[in-house]
Amino acid sequence: MPYYEKSEDWLHQSALLLQARPQTTRVTTSYFLRPAIRPSKAEKLAAKEARRAKESASKSTTTSKSTTKSTPAPAAPTTESTDATSTATQKPPRGHLVLKTFDPHSGVCLKYKTSKAAEVGRLIQMLGQLGRRMAALPVDEAKEASQAADVVMGEAAEEAKGEVSGTATPAGGTSTPAAGGAAGGGGQGKKKKKGKR
């Protein structure tokens, strides 16, 4: 399954999936850590350093032509290579976060991936919203609609609500104007951002 570009899209689709299959749907949040430089790359760097050091050492040995000086020369590249690897490890590891909504009965899998720390709070808030749906608590749709409308998807939300639950149509009707207004606000925000860039 492809990843969603925007977290709001992911939230919306996950909410719909939960509405359809509340009993079996689960939301998984995976936090991955990877080393900043992969070992192969680090090794390559180290190898490069070692090679250079060897070349310089061989030059120095050819100029000096003394066996006593050549013995410490092989030791030098090894220390340099260890330095290189240590600098590689000093870089902090990179992390990324994958949110996945999965329903084993229908096989639907919705994913969202991010590596921004600033998004974590918002994403957990989204998990909370989904949690409310899981717990079958009443969901204040106007609030969610305003949040979901950062992406311009008011119309899509209308259609989806209409399709999924006929009983919820009055609530959907009331929430639509709010969604439209919020969508306008979202649009303005985007324009501002573009202007800044």
Next chain:
Amino acid sequence: MGHLTHDEFFSKLTELFDYRKNQDHGTINLVQKRLSYNTPSQSTETDLLTDLCPSTPLPVLIRATNAKGKDRRKEKVKLSTIIEPADLEAFYGRYADVCKKGMGALKPRDRTKRKKQSRKKKAPTAGGPGVGAGGSSMMAIP
């Protein structure tokens, strides 16, 4: 392992995140789903409908693992807790705090661009204070 209380769960979860902080690789999985263990699940149509809109709110199950496989069963950490519907908001508030603190390896907000821009704005004002200031204010109005 039985289910933990919220306090225990959060303290262990922070431990889990702290353990990850000292390493340069690894995964933490957090799962949430409706608790449907003790509830009977027949596949008759009436039951399906009650599943879709149950009369009473149901608890939510939260699991956390360090994603160790079968071959490292001894190292595996499994945490789970149950949130009663009434505690949902309080739980997610704390959950967000723990996760924000724990997920330190994510990219921090990038402020370098803004700094460059502010420097650029400051530079002309330093060169010609009167004209530069007027220009910047003109720029700021639209």
